[in-house]
Amino acid sequence: xxxxxxxxxxxxxxxxxxxxxxxxxxxxxxxxxxxxxxxxxxxxxxxxxxxxxxxxxxxxxxxxxxxxxxxxxxxxxxxxxxxxxxxxxxxxxxxxxxxxxxxxxxxxxxxxxxxx
Amino acid sequence: xxxxxxxxxxxxxxxxxxxxxxxxxxxxxxxxxxxxxxxxxxxxxxxxxxxxxxxxxxxxxxxxxxxxxxxxxxxxxxxxxxxxxxxxxxxxxxxxxxxxxxxxxxxxxxxx
Numbered sequence: 001x002x003x004x005x006x007x008x009x010x011x012x013x014x015x016x017x018x019x020x021x022x023x024x025x026x027x028x029x030x031x032x033x034x035x036x037x038x039x040x041x042x043x044x045x046x047x048x049x050x051x052x053x054x055x056x057x058x059x060x061x062x063x064x065x066x067x068x069x070x071x072x073x074x075x076x077x078x079x080x081x082x083x084x085x086x087x088x089x090x091x092x093x094x095x096x097x098x099x100x101x102x103x104x105x106x107x108x109x110x111x112x113x114x115x116x
Numbered sequence: 117x118x119x120x121x122x123x124x125x126x127x128x129x130x131x132x133x134x135x136x137x138x139x140x141x142x143x144x145x146x147x148x149x150x151x152x153x154x155x156x157x158x159x160x161x162x163x164x165x166x167x168x169x170x171x172x173x174x175x176x177x178x179x180x181x182x183x184x185x186x187x188x189x190x191x192x193x194x195x196x197x198x199x200x201x202x203x204x205x206x207x208x209x210x211x212x213x214x215x216x217x218x219x220x221x222x223x224x225x226x227x228x
Contacts, residue, residue: 004158033216042204042218043159059217090158092216104149104161105206105216112156 002026006091006108013081013115021076021111023091029106030096032074033058034066036087037110043090049074050096081115088112120148120188120205122222130227135192137222139205146209148181150190153202153221163190167209195226 004025013019023032031050035043035058045058047066055066063085065077074093078085091108120139129135139148147166151159165172165181165188172179178191192199202221 035218040220042220045217088156092159094216102147102164102166104151104164105159106161107151107158109158110156 004091004093004106004108006089006111008111009109010112011114013078013113015081015083015115017081018077018079019081019113020078021089021091021113023074023076023093023108025072025074025093025106027093027106028071029093030071031094032068033092033094033105034064034074034076035090035092036060036085037090038087046076046089081113083115086113086115119217119219120207121219122203122205124222125220126223126225128225128227129195131195131197133195133226135195135199135224135226137190137203137224139188139190139219141186141188141205141207143186143207144209145183145207148179148188148205148207150177150179150188151204151206153204155201159204162203192224195224197226197228200224200226 007022033048034046037043044060049055049068052071067075089111092105094105120141123138149164150162153159163174165179176193181188202223204221
């Protein structure tokens with residue numbers, strides 16, 4: 001049982017380049033999330049999904065797009081990377097509302113992205 | 117969306133001492149969760165307490181919840197150097213499902 005797997009773990013991009021971060025979970029969780037964490041700050045929610053084929057904006061969605069074509073995967077895309085998007089990105093997943101009463105969220109180990 | 121606010125921002129103790137950190141929130145909740153983040157790593161779920169519970173234990177962890185004061189505390193007994201990490205509380209409930217948001221956390225340093 002791998003939990004939540006993020007790929008890649010590290011990436012350096014040039015300004016204007018695009019990339020996709022992949023999050024995969026094997027726990028049959030309905031909800032998935034993308035966060036970014038900057039130095040000295042807590043996690044900020046970028047986008048989230050409450051089910052296959054559905055996505056919604058979080059606190060800081062600008063400059064990012066997401067897709068959830070399969071229940072187990074949640075993709076985060078940067079169409080034109082900017083230095084302000086240098087951050088550590090975390091994916092998380094959880095059960096939906098009912099079961100979430102008794103279970104926490106599972107996080108991936110993060111993707112460290114640098115945009116130069 | 118709902119958010120927990122941790123206090124203090126930083127806590128420094130000696131190995132073997134107990135560490136207590138607090139969390140406050142503003143709205144009604146279904147549950148409150150505590151997470152640990154070691155430097156540069158992902159968050160690890162520590163413990164969850166439901167709104168109808170007042171206290172919960174897990175190993176060296178003790179969590180209390182006071183819904184009338186909208187606050188929670190996390191006690192780590194007999195701290196170890198390996199407990200050095202940032203600790204976050206998050207709350208879920210109402211319309212906030214799917215939008216788990218975080219505060220700044222408490223940075224705990226345990227000196228050997």
